[in-house]
Amino acid sequence: MSENKALNAVASRVEGLELIIERVFDAPRELVFSVFSDPVHLAAWWGPKGWETEVPELDFNEDGVWLYCMTCVDKNQGDFFGMKSCAKAVYHEIVVPEKIVYTDFFTDTEYNVLPEMPEMVITMEFIEEEGKTKIISRSKFSTAEAVKKVVDMGAVQGVSSQYERLDDYLSELQSK
Template identity: 30%
Template structure:
């Protein structure tokens, strides 16, 4: 089993932390930038994240409330200062809402006094891929080396080590799988109906720039949905979905492939529609491939981005 340790080093005003993950960069980026995934892993062991607000765009804000096993909240917040897709992002890290006791303890470790603002920092997260693995490096920049040392001695390495272990266990899918998740502000039944209606599914299915055309759709166990997707470059992609299980209104299972007899390209898709409340549904799509190499090749072709674009188009369609 793959195992990687967290490495911490000190640079001028910076605590540098790095860790290697056994997953392609697109998957690691997804679990770092999608709030549905972030709530599964952020924070030390035993901590939960009852609030994850993540407006992932330059100038957008984020706020994550970490709750300790004792019920104490540690909110972190800030703004996205820079984003280079699949390479890095930079955020401000503000401690405005942290408990006074925590602020006093860290100030004591750093040997500083004054306003809590002095503990604010800037975090750059860098992603680098090599041979199917991804190295994540955190550069946390503080106001001084003195404050840097105070944070480094306050359990920073241990906290991030716990978070990374949770990321690997709770957020990253199995080596032969891709997992996509998105919260939609629409009722579960409405989302299910959009997935099962042959008259309207063409209006939203597929990545941005693609046009879907249904030849036939027999929405029942053992039935098939046969359709084509026309790409922006004019190439036509044949698709066939064979429904294996349907549970109204919360679950679909199907085989998805090209439908061409000379190709063995089917993969299994499990779709979970989880009603979070009356008007909010969590869509979870889990795709299982024959092996890791096939999974990684599909990721290289843009499967994660295409899947997220499709779910975003579904959300836009339902809003209309």
């Protein structure tokens, strides 16, 4: 692990019905925010390591929809290899470059919402800190059981891996 990644590991906690994940990125807030609003950028880094993401739709506006599907392409991930994890997000509030609020739903590969899976309202804050950006992600669930289900599924580890990919991607963008 690079020194930067060690210093910028995710911090996570559960507060009531919210899963809160925080991490600092060595990049300006406008750049960090922009990679959450463009399908080409999202496809380049979204999802844990060893997964590829397709973004067939992204309407980055209030009431807009984002569809994405991640596929595990890493044979070393055992039973996960070949697995697909798809989702639909509906944006509620976008304040450039400060905040994104959306509801995220687990779906099948046709983007039909899976009612047995928890939905979450995610509020992402992008906070400028001396040229760096702190992201605070608050995922709110309807029940404590839903929070536990998503945590038990490995959400924190998945976001941590995804944020490592984002860190690498931001470094790549800034070196161009």
